[in-house]
Amino acid sequence: MILLDGKQTSSDIKDEIAIEVANMKAQGQKVPHLAAVIVGNDGASLTYVNAKVKACERIGFESTLVRLSEGITEEELLTKIDELNTNDEIDGFIVQLPLPKHIDEQKVIMAVHPDKDVDGFHPTNVGKMALNLPTFISATPFGILELLDRYNVETSGKHVVVIGRSHIVGSPMSILLSQKRKVGNATVTLTHSRTQNLKEITLQADIVIAALGIPEFLTADMVKEGVTVIDVGITRIEDASKKRGFRLVGDVAFEEVSKKSEFITPVPGGVGPMTIAMLLKNTLLARQRRA
Ligand code: GUN
Numbered sequence: 001m002i003l004l005d006g007k008q009t010s011s012d013i014k015d016e017i018a019i020e021v022a023n024m025k026a027q028g029q030k031v032p033h034l035a036a037v038i039v040g041n042d043g044a045s046l047t048y049v050n051a052k053v054k055a056c057e058r059i060g061f062e063s064t065l066v067r068l069s070e071g072i073t074e075e076e077l078l079t080k081i082d083e084l085n086t087n088d089e090i091d092g093f094i095v096q097l098p099l100p101k102h103i104d105e106q107k108v109i110m111a112v113h114p115d116k117d118v119d120g121f122h123p124t125n126v127g128k129m130a131l132n133l134p135t136f137i138s139a140t141p142f143g144i145l146e147l148l149d150r151y152n153v154e155t156s157g158k159h160v161v162v163i164g165r166s167h168i169v170g171s172p173m174s175i176l177l178s179q180k181r182k183v184g185n186a187t188v189t190l191t192h193s194r195t196q197n198l199k200e201i202t203l204q205a206d207i208v209i210a211a212l213g214i215p216e217f218l219t220a221d222m223v224k225e226g227v228t229v230i231d232v233g234i235t236r237i238e239d240a241s242k243k244r245g246f247r248l249v250g251d252v253a254f255e256e257v258s259k260k261s262e263f264i265t266p267v268p269g270g271v272g273p274m275t276i277a278m279l280l281k282n283t284l285l286a287r288q289r290r291a
Contacts, residue, residue, distance in 0.1 A: 001258050004147050004230070004265045010273035013146070014059050017280055021060040024287075032287035033062035034118065034279070035084055035093035039077065040070035040100055044236065049096050055276050061283065064090070074103045078111050085113040092118030092136075092286035094279070097168075115289070118282040121168075129172060132179050136282045141172045143274030144209065144230055145183045153207070153228055153263055156185035161205035163251070164212035165192040169232050173209055198222075210251035220256035228263040232271050 021031050034056050038049045049065065056063035066080065077095075084093045093116055099105050114124040120136035128135035137145070148155060160177050164170035174190040177183070186207070191198055193212070202208055202222045210218045211232035223229065233251030250267030258264050265271055 001261050002151065002263050004151055004153075004263050004270060006143070006147060006265060006271055006274045007269040009147055009150055010143075010277040012150075013274075013277040014055065014280065017277075017284055018059040020284065025060065029291065030287065031060055031062055032280075032283045033064070033089055033091050034283045035064040035066060035090050037066040037068065037077075037080065037084070037093065037095045039068045039072060039096070039103070042098075045096050045098075052094070052276055052279060055280060056283075059280060061280065062089075070100055072103075074107065077103060077108060081108065081111045085111075085116060090116065091290055092116045092283045094119045116286065118279060118286055120282065126167075126172070130175050132181065136285065137176070137278075138168060138172055139275040139278040139282070140169045140232065140271065141176055142278040142281070143271060144173060144232070145176060146278060147230075147265070147271070147274055148228075149183045151263060153183075155183050155207065158186050158206035159189070159204055160186040160207040160209065161189045161191060161202050162209045162211065163191050163198070163202070163218070164210070164232070165190055166211060169211040170209075173211070212251055214251060215249040216251070216253040218252045218257060220253065220260055223257060223260055225260050226262045227257075227260060229257055229261050229265065230271065231265050231267050234267055234272060 120138040177186040231250035231252040236246040
């Protein structure tokens with residue numbers, strides 16, 4: 001079993017970007033500037049956004065954290081987004097999801113200018129991704145492609161089973177891996193909560209991507225010997241014995257599934273850290289496109 005070490009790989013990518021940023025600085029060029037908008041005080045979301053901003057600082061990017069109160073109106077948020085769209089100092093920005101119930105998430109996603117949409121959530125960018133045209137690929141699927149690439153996991157001709165059809169992970173992942181690209185050319189089955197006989201399908205998979213958000217859903221009896229497993233799930237489970245009062249659990253029963261796996265991602269330290277590295281990569285790309 002080989003661990004797909006997202007923590008190490010993410011650190012390698014950040015080092016590579018830091019070198020590029022140092023070169024840009026040395027040549028008197030502007031460095032990439034990422035802004036992150038967060039609405040409210042959700043603990044997990046704040047942790048993620050702070051990690052993104054901290055990562056910017058470490059590699060020499062400029063960063064701006066925009067904290068807005070839970071009670072902000074949709075109109076006020078859209079105004080803030082418009083300011084970021086027109087602010088020439090900002091190369092790219094994200095609005096951390098989920099948003100409070102009174103705000104229409106789709107409206108917010110559509111308000112971000114596609115050229116600054118480093119999350120790759122705008123329909124224009126999703127459309128380009130689906131057509132295999134140059135664009136911002138969302139951080140999570142992008143990170144999974146990069147992890148598979150750096151560990152030379154063969155995808156061409158392989159059967160990939162994706163569990164979960166979310167717009168952020170399952171759906172784009174299934175599209176990307178079926179495309180003619182370096183990490184791609186796979187035969188993809190996209191499964192979800194209405195899928196019948198799921199186990200019959202996952203047993204045929206060379207690669208399983210678990211992105212449904214149910215802790216330890218994928219068990220050893222569902223996979224074949226020599227499978228590659230990508231665990232996108234990350235659920236906080238209360239655990240008083242832990243310093244922070246919780247532990248993080250993936251969608252894969254790691255203990256038992258790892259015994260049958262050729263490659264597998266841990267949780268934490270697998271896909272999670274990769275998403276930050278790829279967001280930074282997209283921000284670098286945004287700066288280079290604007291230069
Ligand atoms: N919430 C969970 N994942 C993401 C992400 O990749 N981007 C944003 N903006 N919000 C998220």
